[in-house]
Amino acid sequence: MTNPTAAMLVIGDEILSGRTHDANTHFLAGALTGRGINLREVRVVADEQEAIVAAVNALRAAYTHLFTSGGIGPTHDDITADAIAAAFGVGISHRADAMALLTAHYQKVGHEFNASRQRMARIPDGAVLIDNPVSIAPGFSVENVHVMAGVPSIFQAMVASVLPTLTGGAPLLSDSLRVMTGEGDIAAPFGAIAARYPDLSMGSYPFVRDGAQGTNLVVRGTDAGQIAAAMAELTAAFAR
Amino acid sequence: MTNPTAAMLVIGDEILSGRTHDANTHFLAGALTGRGINLREVRVVADEQEAIVAAVNALRAAYTHLFTSGGIGPTHDDITADAIAAAFGVGISHRADAMALLTAHYQKVGHEFNASRQRMARIPDGAVLIDNPVSIAPGFSVENVHVMAGVPSIFQAMVASVLPTLTGGAPLLSDSLRVMTGEGDIAAPFGAIAARYPDLSMGSYPFVRDGAQGTNLVVRGTDAGQIAAAMAELTAAFAR
Numbered sequence: 476m477t478n479p480t481a482a483m484l485v486i487g488d489e490i491l492s493g494r495t496h497d498a499n500t501h502f503l504a505g506a507l508t509g510r511g512i513n514l515r516e517v518r519v520v521a522d523e524q525e526a527i528v529a530a531v532n533a534l535r536a537a538y539t540h541l542f543t544s545g546g547i548g549p550t551h552d553d554i555t556a557d558a559i560a561a562a563f564g565v566g567i568s569h570r571a572d573a574m575a576l577l578t579a580h581y582q583k584v585g586h587e588f589n590a591s592r593q594r595m596a597r598i599p600d601g602a603v604l605i606d607n608p609v610s611i612a613p614g615f616s617v618e619n620v621h622v623m624a625g626v627p628s629i630f631q632a633m634v635a636s637v638l639p640t641l642t643g644g645a646p647l648l649s650d651s652l653r654v655m656t657g658e659g660d661i662a663a664p665f666g667a668i669a670a671r672y673p674d675l676s677m678g679s680y681p682f683v684r685d686g687a688q689g690t691n692l693v694v695r696g697t698d699a700g701q702i703a704a705a706m707a708e709l710t711a712a713f714a715r
Numbered sequence: 716m717t718n719p720t721a722a723m724l725v726i727g728d729e730i731l732s733g734r735t736h737d738a739n740t741h742f743l744a745g746a747l748t749g750r751g752i753n754l755r756e757v758r759v760v761a762d763e764q765e766a767i768v769a770a771v772n773a774l775r776a777a778y779t780h781l782f783t784s785g786g787i788g789p790t791h792d793d794i795t796a797d798a799i800a801a802a803f804g805v806g807i808s809h810r811a812d813a814m815a816l817l818t819a820h821y822q823k824v825g826h827e828f829n830a831s832r833q834r835m836a837r838i839p840d841g842a843v844l845i846d847n848p849v850s851i852a853p854g855f856s857v858e859n860v861h862v863m864a865g866v867p868s869i870f871q872a873m874v875a876s877v878l879p880t881l882t883g884g885a886p887l888l889s890d891s892l893r894v895m896t897g898e899g900d901i902a903a904p905f906g907a908i909a910a911r912y913p914d915l916s917m918g919s920y921p922f923v924r925d926g927a928q929g930t931n932l933v934v935r936g937t938d939a940g941q942i943a944a945a946m947a948e949l950t951a952a953f954a955r
Contacts, residue, residue: 485757491757494933501733506733508732519758549899550919551905551917552909586900626922659831662789666831678792683868
């Protein structure tokens with residue numbers, strides 16, 4: 476598969492403590508699939524510079540793109556921008572264009588543009604800003620690392636800003652067949668069909684409904700004709 | 716903090732493609748917090764042996780415990796047991812006690828105990844089985860790595876089986892204060908209070924409700940007295 480690849484890095488103690496359910500990964504996964512970018516790995520780390528720097532440097536080297544969420548607000552626990560600068564070995568400062576955006580915004584809404592809020596204009600050297608139509612404080616991209624907010628509505632708006640600027644691949648297509656049979660009864664013929672389609676990815680996902688075992692068979696790939704052929708084989712073998 | 720640490724490894728193409736929402740991490744995070752085990756990192760990787768082996772070896776070396784979910788069923792895409800054996804450099808075979816459990820189970824429910832289902836009795840050498848009261852096919856622990864199913868009801872049952880066998884730490888306590896003020900207005904005094912409690916972790920989580928900005932201030936730690944003192948300071952400073 477020659478599609479671009481991606482990783483997601485979620486920065487947040489609140490996910491690791493179980494306080495908050497991470498919704499951003501699921502949203503990004505769907506958005507990237509539609510764009511033909513292949514999400515290959517996700518990590519969640521704590522609000523600690525050393526952990527963030529290590530994950531950023533491992534993931535940006537391994538994948539075409541890295542998307543991060545969380546830690547770019549005004550409070551003391553928001554350390555993502557500094558960690559990204561450290562990961563790239565570049566400086567960080569209050570940038571004029573970000574300061575101008577935020578000055579105008581807080582003037583308009585009538586809130587003091589104090590030192591804490593000015594922290595949100597601290598951007599690593601060489602970064603490109605990511606537009607934030609929801610609350611103005613920008614995200615940013617450094618090379619292949621796209622740094623976004625953790626609040627889901629803002630994260631989603633930033634994904635909508637940055638995704639059209641990236642080179643996509645052939646859209647990742649999928650189809651599925653739901654059978655009311657346990658995985659163990661169909662594993663061997665399912666595996667045999669999967670082996671005949673090496674360019675497709677086939678998975679089986681068991682479930683229980685009303686006490687009965689069932690399995691969703693999912694076929695993924697970029698070639699619609701191959702997917703249709705595989706689905707026809709699966710239907711002939713398993714549909715009742 | 717001297718509490719035991721943990722990581723979670725989710726194995727599953729279906730999470731990365733956006734088809735399925737991972738619910739197991741959130742469940743495990745809450746269960747570990749209650750037990751005084753400090754979840755420090757989560758990774759999600761694809762159903763590929765190389766990716767699984769690399770993540771397992773990195774995480775089992777870095778943390779007291781590693782919990783995995785997914786990939787231990789009967790189908791060709793279930794490769795977790797083999798990957799764990801490869802990560803530890805040990806053999807894997809159909810184990811007698813697991814075969815006996817599954818033979819009895821399938822006899823009772825009247826399903827054929829075929830070669831695909833027998834794959835679920837393949838256990839790395841030296842592992843300890845994890846009880847699965849839901850669907851019998853066991854999980855297993857190799858040293859500090861606890862390998863469990865991806866289906867949430869089975870994952871949760873396996874966590875309930877394995878967690879009481881692990882040494883916990885002082886329970887991780889938390890309290891929170893909800894204020895209807897933007898983060899930017901409270902960041903400086905909040906940071907000053909946080910700096911006076913170096914043994915506690917304090918975070919702020921913004922939200923928008925009915926068009927108004929609010930912030931949840933969360934205090935975490937193991938010392939109930941310190942948490943109460945910090946909460947009193949936060950309440951005095953910010954509660955309206």
